[in-house]
Amino acid sequence: MPEVPDAQTVQTTQSVQTTQNTETRSVPLFLDCDTGVDDALAIAWLAAAPGVDLVGVGAVSGNIAAATGARNTLDLLAMLGLPDVPVHLGAHDFLDHPFTGGAPHVHGADGTGGVPLPRAATELSGVHAAQALVDAAHEHAGELRVLAIGPLTNVALALEIDPDLPRLVRELTIMGGAAMAPGNVTPVAEANIHNDPLAAARVVEAGFDLMVIGLDVTMHQRFEEEHRQALLAAGTPVTRVLGEVLEFYYAFYAQRFGRPCSVLHDPLAAAVATGDVVPSLAPRVPVVVDSTEGPGRGQTIADLRGLYHGFPDSPPVGPGVARVALEIDGDFGAVLLERLLTL
Amino acid sequence: MPEVPDAQTVQTTQSVQTTQNTETRSVPLFLDCDTGVDDALAIAWLAAAPGVDLVGVGAVSGNIAAATGARNTLDLLAMLGLPDVPVHLGAHDFLDHPFTGGAPHVHGADGTGGVPLPRAATELSGVHAAQALVDAAHEHAGELRVLAIGPLTNVALALEIDPDLPRLVRELTIMGGAAMAPGNVTPVAEANIHNDPLAAARVVEAGFDLMVIGLDVTMHQRFEEEHRQALLAAGTPVTRVLGEVLEFYYAFYAQRFGRPCSVLHDPLAAAVATGDVVPSLAPRVPVVVDSTEGPGRGQTIADLRGLYHGFPDSPPVGPGVARVALEIDGDFGAVLLERLLTL
Numbered sequence: 001m002p003e004v005p006d007a008q009t010v011q012t013t014q015s016v017q018t019t020q021n022t023e024t025r026s027v028p029l030f031l032d033c034d035t036g037v038d039d040a041l042a043i044a045w046l047a048a049a050p051g052v053d054l055v056g057v058g059a060v061s062g063n064i065a066a067a068t069g070a071r072n073t074l075d076l077l078a079m080l081g082l083p084d085v086p087v088h089l090g091a092h093d094f095l096d097h098p099f100t101g102g103a104p105h106v107h108g109a110d111g112t113g114g115v116p117l118p119r120a121a122t123e124l125s126g127v128h129a130a131q132a133l134v135d136a137a138h139e140h141a142g143e144l145r146v147l148a149i150g151p152l153t154n155v156a157l158a159l160e161i162d163p164d165l166p167r168l169v170r171e172l173t174i175m176g177g178a179a180m181a182p183g184n185v186t187p188v189a190e191a192n193i194h195n196d197p198l199a200a201a202r203v204v205e206a207g208f209d210l211m212v213i214g215l216d217v218t219m220h221q222r223f224e225e226e227h228r229q230a231l232l233a234a235g236t237p238v239t240r241v242l243g244e245v246l247e248f249y250y251a252f253y254a255q256r257f258g259r260p261c262s263v264l265h266d267p268l269a270a271a272v273a274t275g276d277v278v279p280s281l282a283p284r285v286p287v288v289v290d291s292t293e294g295p296g297r298g299q300t301i302a303d304l305r306g307l308y309h310g311f312p313d314s315p316p317v318g319p320g321v322a323r324v325a326l327e328i329d330g331d332f333g334a335v336l337l338e339r340l341l342t343l
Numbered sequence: 344m345p346e347v348p349d350a351q352t353v354q355t356t357q358s359v360q361t362t363q364n365t366e367t368r369s370v371p372l373f374l375d376c377d378t379g380v381d382d383a384l385a386i387a388w389l390a391a392a393p394g395v396d397l398v399g400v401g402a403v404s405g406n407i408a409a410a411t412g413a414r415n416t417l418d419l420l421a422m423l424g425l426p427d428v429p430v431h432l433g434a435h436d437f438l439d440h441p442f443t444g445g446a447p448h449v450h451g452a453d454g455t456g457g458v459p460l461p462r463a464a465t466e467l468s469g470v471h472a473a474q475a476l477v478d479a480a481h482e483h484a485g486e487l488r489v490l491a492i493g494p495l496t497n498v499a500l501a502l503e504i505d506p507d508l509p510r511l512v513r514e515l516t517i518m519g520g521a522a523m524a525p526g527n528v529t530p531v532a533e534a535n536i537h538n539d540p541l542a543a544a545r546v547v548e549a550g551f552d553l554m555v556i557g558l559d560v561t562m563h564q565r566f567e568e569e570h571r572q573a574l575l576a577a578g579t580p581v582t583r584v585l586g587e588v589l590e591f592y593y594a595f596y597a598q599r600f601g602r603p604c605s606v607l608h609d610p611l612a613a614a615v616a617t618g619d620v621v622p623s624l625a626p627r628v629p630v631v632v633d634s635t636e637g638p639g640r641g642q643t644i645a646d647l648r649g650l651y652h653g654f655p656d657s658p659p660v661g662p663g664v665a666r667v668a669l670e671i672d673g674d675f676g677a678v679l680l681e682r683l684l685t686l
Contacts, residue, residue: 312601
């Protein structure tokens with residue numbers, strides 16, 4: 001586990017230690033991300049989650065360029081008391097087309113809503129994120145959980161390095177897609193999948209034990225202004241930065257909801273990956289990704305025709321099959337806030 | 344209005360007359376269909392609907408071949424006391440591919456679940472359904488309502504004959520598509536649209552005042568076994584045939600719902616077209632039809648991204664825009680049964 005660098009992370013580290021003291025095994029987890037406002041919340045969640053051993057983080061282009069996201073990730077991990085977690089730069093461009101600038105209107109040009117993070121002394125590992133994922137999967141064979149909250153380019157590249165990855169990885173949780181809910185970058189496509197549909201198609205076809213956390217659930221779990229004010233009021237360096245970073249993101253979502261607020265895409269996926277949140281409805285169904293150039297490009301097409309009868313024909317884990325989260329009960333915003341206030 | 348051929352249709356005809364007597368203007372309506380079990384229910388609805396002047400019916404391939412559906416339509420109209428409504432044979436094949444047999448597992452090889460209809464003496468008009476639609480639109484310019492409950496091939500062909508059709512037709516109501524709900528013939532495509540995506544794409548682009556009644560609403564309005572038994576018990580020739588025809592259809596839907604029952608696709612669209620049912624949520628939004636050969640082929644892609652904020656940016660009537668029914672309140676099964684028991 002990482003060293004404790006300063007007082008503000010004591011609670012996090014205590015939680016982890018408590019878990020270790022009761023001899024609960026820590027769960028090795030590899031994160032791939034494009035940090036990004038909600039990625040920052042997900043990283044904070046992982047830092048605060050008891051029993052999670054964050055063994056490495058890959059950076060991919062998406063919300064911002066991979067290098068920018070990697071720098072944000074290094075700075076956040078240092079703030080969170082995890083400066084020893086290796087950060088690996090991954091793909092700048094997508095499998096079959098270039099990165100073209102991301103979503104500065106959502107996340108700010110810097111990925112952190114125009115709020116400068118304290119620059120950490122830590123640097124990138126020098127290992128490509130795809131190779132690092134393969135290495136971690138071998139080191140923790142059968143145990144590694146992978147959480148991918150950006151485009152799936154790095155994971156697809158890792159599959160090229162080692163096609164056996166789905167047998168080595170225990171579970172892959174992705175934030176991406178929209179099964180029945182509207183998309184966000186097109187009427188049917190969610191941004192992570194739409195950024196690199198070919199990569200997503202390969203990952204879905206690879207045969208991972210795959211959990212898909214998409215807009216069907218993430219659009220219904222939100223931070224309101226009161227949550228942001230609570231983060232600012234808590235006044236630790238981490239909570240203050242998260243509260244400030246959210247302001248820009250809230251302004252974007254005001255267009256969707258008519259008031260400043262934030263959906264919780266990436267932290268919700270993180271909470272599912274850590275086992276703290278269990279979807280109340282997440283059938284395992286056939287899934288394909290539309291990688292055509294047609295109007296459905298980037299859509300995750302889940303076969304939900306069993307919806308009216310409890311999904312009686314759910315297939316086993318295998319290529320082209322995933323659990324697709326359709327319902328998550330409870331108020332995750334409250335859970336997330338409580339966890340972040342320990343930081 | 345049609346002549347009264349025998350006692351069993353008196354009530355229908357009385358209803359129409361009552362409406363005329365109170366000087367409510369009758370509404371000219373042209374139907375295009377692929378009869379079909381639920382088409383039969385829709386035709387029965389139209390026959391029983393006060394104030395509706397059914398000026399013609401086109402037949403298209405879909406559930407069954409166009410010629411078979413046309414014959415079923417003639418026989419049903421005669422049973423319903425409407426032997427003078429002209430029936431026009433339309434397209435057997437779809438715009439860019441042949442008809443390949445329809446859905447005999449859903450509707451039976453004859454379209455009426457293996458139940459022979461009493462053969463009427465009436466015959467087809469000799470005018471192609473597409474031309475008949477154009478003629479009706481000119482005859483009732485600005486007033487004609489069109490209800491299309493099969494593939495949109497005939498309507499697309501009518502647009503080739505007269506591109507001004509959307510300005511002549513007052514409103515086009517279609518049964519088709521699935522905006523957020525799962526599809527029925529693929530994970531995202533509904534049968535009518537999937538049968539001829541190119542035709543559907545052209546119709547959506549033509550600029551009709553278009554109302555889309557798709558699986559989002561039709562899957563939630565059902566006939567149960569008690570409704571069918573009530574039809575059989577009523578014992579008129581029409582209700583008895585409808586009750587018998589439904590048995591085969593119920594067996595198909597038992598696979599979807601775990602009990603014999605029927606969704607009410609086409610009659611629900613008919614009830615919206617006649618103004619008896621008004622969707623409680625049907626935003627006017629951009630719509631495109633996926634006519635690629637990819638996994639989204641046949642999907643009606645509606646831009647529902649305004650869902651979370653009351654669709655603040657709804658566009659006016661125009662090309663590529665439609666009202667998409669998302670919610671219909673109440674128990675349409677009960678309303679339909681009550682109406683059919685007047686026959």
